[in-house]
Amino acid sequence: MGFSAQVRCNCYRDGKTKPFPMPELESHFLYSPCHPYWEMIGNEVAYELFENWFWHEVCEHSGMGHYQEISNWPEYRAFRQGLETTGWQHFPMLHRYLPETCDGSMPVDAVGKAIEELAHFREIAVFGTNFCLVDEETGNVVYQSNASQNSVIVWASNIGIEICLDNEGYFIIQRHVRRDSAAQQTDSSPHVFFRAKRFEQRLLQPELTESQLDGQVEYFNPDTEERFRCNIPVGGSPIYQRDEMKRYQQGIRFEHPRLLHVEERKIGAEQFNKVIQGLVAICEIAIAFGNPVCWC
Ligand SMILES: [Zn+2]
Numbered sequence: 001m002g003f004s005a006q007v008r009c010n011c012y013r014d015g016k017t018k019p020f021p022m023p024e025l026e027s028h029f030l031y032s033p034c035h036p037y038w039e040m041i042g043n044e045v046a047y048e049l050f051e052n053w054f055w056h057e058v059c060e061h062s063g064m065g066h067y068q069e070i071s072n073w074p075e076y077r078a079f080r081q082g083l084e085t086t087g088w089q090h091f092p093m094l095h096r097y098l099p100e101t102c103d104g105s106m107p108v109d110a111v112g113k114a115i116e117e118l119a120h121f122r123e124i125a126v127f128g129t130n131f132c133l134v135d136e137e138t139g140n141v142v143y144q145s146n147a148s149q150n151s152v153i154v155w156a157s158n159i160g161i162e163i164c165l166d167n168e169g170y171f172i173i174q175r176h177v178r179r180d181s182a183a184q185q186t187d188s189s190p191h192v193f194f195r196a197k198r199f200e201q202r203l204l205q206p207e208l209t210e211s212q213l214d215g216q217v218e219y220f221n222p223d224t225e226e227r228f229r230c231n232i233p234v235g236g237s238p239i240y241q242r243d244e245m246k247r248y249q250q251g252i253r254f255e256h257p258r259l260l261h262v263e264e265r266k267i268g269a270e271q272f273n274k275v276i277q278g279l280v281a282i283c284e285i286a287i288a289f290g291n292p293v294c295w296c
Helices: 023-031 044-057 073-086 092-097 108-124 206-210 244-250 269-289
Strands: 003-008 065-071 129-135 141-146 152-156 161-166 169-174 191-196 198-203 217-221 226-230 259-266 293-295
Touching: 003 073, 003 269, 065 073, 065 269, 073 108, 073 269, 092 108, 108 269, 129 161, 141 152, 141 161, 169 198, 169 259, 191 198, 191 217, 191 226, 198 206, 269 293
Parallel strands: none
Antiparallel strands: 003 065, 003 293, 129 141, 129 259, 152 161, 161 169, 169 191, 198 217, 198 259, 217 226
């Protein structure tokens, strides 16, 4: 079970619920909605009556409230870690009331501030940068590499060629493995075939390239007029083939963006969108009902 939250409705308090099915157990229910279960052990008829009332009949809110699944626990822990890395001092309400385990609650007078702090987290969180290879015609990111990690995006091990992204752009290199003596030597300075911050990809054999059959491509740098030919293209999204027979005959084919450039982009809180959206949703329901958020 993942990380969830619940806000109770006010229908019971306001006298809008259907009558409790077993008046003799109502005091237990008032103590805690879970408490009547202890009194029903061994009494299946009572158990079914209560379950049906609580989940289907009691009021317009199944289970007398709103239940929200927020995320799985690893996603939630990564989000907490993101808040901690950014600095808990920016998020005092979240620090005080977000749970470490599935218990506790956040009072209704804290949820408005919590929503503001979640928005602030989106604004200020930065977790390093990515180098992104962008299709200029669609704006789509075709490849990205984390600036603090390995910059290799394609590695053709059979011919020793690597394609990488860094702050100088897109580059194609070969790491030499020389066999000019009995011992095999690795050259530490790779040969650079091509480098460009923006470039054009020209398919010289489009039919072969689109069918992933080693068609030749030419990379062209418009700033230096440098060119390089090889059979390693930059592949984009799969091409949707409406004709079922052609799809079967041709297999999966890929788009090959023509104009590309490299840009550095911040890694922000967008990776935590699911958790943030779930928390905002349950906080807004807490405000609407005027009741606390209970973690579960
Ligand atoms: Zn209700």
